[in-house]
Structures are given as C-alpha cells and as structure tokens.
Amino acid sequence: MAIRITCINKANGNHENPYVAISHLGWEDYNSTKKGKNTRVEIYNFLEHEGGMAYVEDFKGNKTKVVTAISPRGTKYVKTEANGTESDNLLSLKECQF
Numbered sequence: 001m002a003i004r005i006t007c008i009n010k011a012n013g014n015h016e017n018p019y020v021a022i023s024h025l026g027w028e029d030y031n032s033t034k035k036g037k038n039t040r041v042e043i044y045n046f047l048e049h050e051g052g053m054a055y056v057e058d059f060k061g062n063k064t065k066v067v068t069a070i071s072p073r074g075t076k077y078v079k080t081e082a083n084g085t086e087s088d089n090l091l092s093l094k095e096c097q098f
Contacts, residue, residue, distance in 0.1 A: 002053040003027040005043075005066055006035075007096035018091055019069070019077040026096040027054065037096055044068050044076040056080055056089040064089040 007026035015021040026037045038046070046052040047068050054066035064080045071077065080089040 002030045002055065004030060004063075005054055005056050005090065005093065007037075008090065008093050009037075009096050016071050016073055016075065017077075018088075019079045020071060020075050022077065022090075024096060025078070026098065037098060040078060041076055043078050047078065048076075054078070056093065058089070066090065 005025050005027050008022050009024040010021045011023040013021075020040075022040050024037050024039055025043050026035070027043075028035050043054065043066075047054060047066065055063040056066060057063050066078050067081055069077055069079055078090070
C-alpha cells in the first residue's frame with residue numbers, strides 16, 4: 001500500500017532533531033478513499049517492516065519519498081529523502097486537525 005502524508009502533529013519540548021518532534025502523521029491511501037492518522041513509530045513500522053510506501057506531494061503533484069531513520073539515541077523516525085528543495089517537505093506540512 002502507498003500512502004500520501006497530508007499533515008503532521010508535533011510534540012512540545014526539546015527534541016534531538018525536528019523529525020523526532022513529530023508525534024503523529026495524517027495520511028490518505030493512493031488507491032482508495034481510506035484516510036487515517038498514526039503515530040510516528042506506527043508509520044516507521046509500516047515502512048520498515050510491512051513493505052509500505054509513503055510520499056509527501058507538493059501542489060504540482062511532485063512526490064518525495066518518506067524513508068525511515070534512527071537517531072544516534074536510537075529513536076525511530078521518518079523523514080523525506082533529499083530532493084534539492086530548500087524547504088523540508090515533511091516538516092512544512094500543516095498540523096493535523098483530526
């Protein structure tokens with residue numbers, strides 16, 4: 001299954017990097033009308049262990065792949081692949097309202 005990440009929620013406080021501050025990610029399934037919101041670790045597991053794929057899509061329809069990473073402290077998180085843009089595709093998403 002491939003999903004499009006549509007929004008994020010961030011936890012307050014000090015974090016080792018901005019991606020670790022993401023607590024939840026909202027998404028839409030590319031192949032159906034299914035939508036949802038999951039924790040950062042659930043999305044990490046979906047990508048890393050369940051063979052899922054996720055993307056962030058800009059207003060022109062350009063897709064940037066979401067990949068897994070582990071911080072030096074061992075925290076699992078997701079981020080977008082570098083794609084040559086100045087702004088970060090994932091961190092610039094709006095806050096989830098659901």
